[in-house]
Amino acid sequence: MNTALIQPNNATLNIHANRPKLFTAKRFVETKNMTQVEWLEVRRKGIGSSDCAAACGLNPYMSILELWMIKTGRIQQNIEDESEGHAPLYWGKQLEPLVAEFYSMHTNNKVRRINAVLQHPDPDKHFMLANLDYSVVGSDDVQILECKTAGEHGAKLWRDGVPLYVLCQVQHQLAVTGKQAAHVCVLICGHETKIFKVTRSESVIEHIVKAERYFWECVETDTPPSVDASESAAKAIQQLYPAHVPLTVEDLSQNENANLMFDQLIKMKEEIQHKQECFDQLKHEIQMMMQDKERAVFAHGSVVWKKAKDSISLNTKALLQHQPELIELYPLQKQGSRRFNIFTD
Numbered sequence: 001m002n003t004a005l006i007q008p009n010n011a012t013l014n015i016h017a018n019r020p021k022l023f024t025a026k027r028f029v030e031t032k033n034m035t036q037v038e039w040l041e042v043r044r045k046g047i048g049s050s051d052c053a054a055a056c057g058l059n060p061y062m063s064i065l066e067l068w069m070i071k072t073g074r075i076q077q078n079i080e081d082e083s084e085g086h087a088p089l090y091w092g093k094q095l096e097p098l099v100a101e102f103y104s105m106h107t108n109n110k111v112r113r114i115n116a117v118l119q120h121p122d123p124d125k126h127f128m129l130a131n132l133d134y135s136v137v138g139s140d141d142v143q144i145l146e147c148k149t150a151g152e153h154g155a156k157l158w159r160d161g162v163p164l165y166v167l168c169q170v171q172h173q174l175a176v177t178g179k180q181a182a183h184v185c186v187l188i189c190g191h192e193t194k195i196f197k198v199t200r201s202e203s204v205i206e207h208i209v210k211a212e213r214y215f216w217e218c219v220e221t222d223t224p225p226s227v228d229a230s231e232s233a234a235k236a237i238q239q240l241y242p243a244h245v246p247l248t249v250e251d252l253s254q255n256e257n258a259n260l261m262f263d264q265l266i267k268m269k270e271e272i273q274h275k276q277e278c279f280d281q282l283k284h285e286i287q288m289m290m291q292d293k294e295r296a297v298f299a300h301g302s303v304v305w306k307k308a309k310d311s312i313s314l315n316t317k318a319l320l321q322h323q324p325e326l327i328e329l330y331p332l333q334k335q336g337s338r339r340f341n342i343f344t345d
Contacts, residue, residue: 025177028119046129047212052172053165055215063232064225071219092149099147103185110137111145120176127216130176144182155188162196170198175205
């Protein structure tokens with residue numbers, strides 16, 4: 001197994017500000033023998049370290065709006081079935097003790113479980129929770145161990161060091177516990193291990209606390225937070241407002257900001273249409289040059305243009321014309337989704 005012990009020079013990781021007075025986190029709830037249902041309910045009572053990046057708008061997999069809908073109980077936490085051996089969550093949990101054991105062997109640092117959800121002791125930051133993988137025992141250098149596993153798709157996120165969303169997670173843990181540094185041990189594709197040191201950064205923690213406070217105020221006041229352009233936000237918006245009220249109108253004609261956004265929307269739609277036409281023009285010209293060749297190579301890359309395999313599918317329309325009773329015997333309900341259409345005067 002290839003191993004690397006890395007201490008990044010990234011300023012985000014190694015800002016040595018004046019160390020604050022250390023404090024001890026509160027034990028919010030004990031987790032030993034806790035069921036998954038109980039665990040999910042505890043998660044809704046605050047912002048955990050794995051929620052931090054999403055609450056700050058920095059999670060590549062979850063938007064702040066989707067996290068808000070989870071915390072307000074509008075949708076359920078997306079937890080994969082641990083009984084399915086192919087699930088990343090399943091393998092991450094199974095391999096976590098092995099990653100921790102390897103870390104201890106490589107660093108000679110002893111680690112132990114903390115069977116509790118921890119809470120920031122400052123009442124003003126009561127919403128900040130943390131569930132540590134392990135604490136590091138008897139080390140003056142680091143106090144927390146975060147174990148990660150990455151497959152072939154996630155491996156690229158670790159090429160340049162600790163991914164931003166994991167940095168947020170660890171800085172959140174340091175904020176809640178009052179500790180000064182953590183190690184992140186990641187097993188990549190089952191054969192390469194890297195250990196990164198993340199040092200407490202007061203400036204980063206300040207930004208995290210500010211962002212999380214805004215998010216938690218949105219949860220407590222049941223106010224949807226700002227949205228982004230992610231697929232997660234698009235899904236969350238459809239779930240938040242799944243159906244329209246017929247014949248209702250929201251009059252935004254006097255809203256200056258809304259009118260500005262609409263004008264930008266029209267302009268961008270025209271730009272996208274123009275760029276799509278340019279793209280199609282170039283594509284068609286290259287296809288004419290290729291004729292019946294499968295691949296064309298250029299100075300800086302290549303394109304492939306090949307026919308997909310023939311397939312046979314069921315002509316359900318014709319079938320139902322001949323046997324209309326089948327729709328009653330084998331109905332399939334499909335949930336309709338709202339479509340966003342633009343009209344100009």
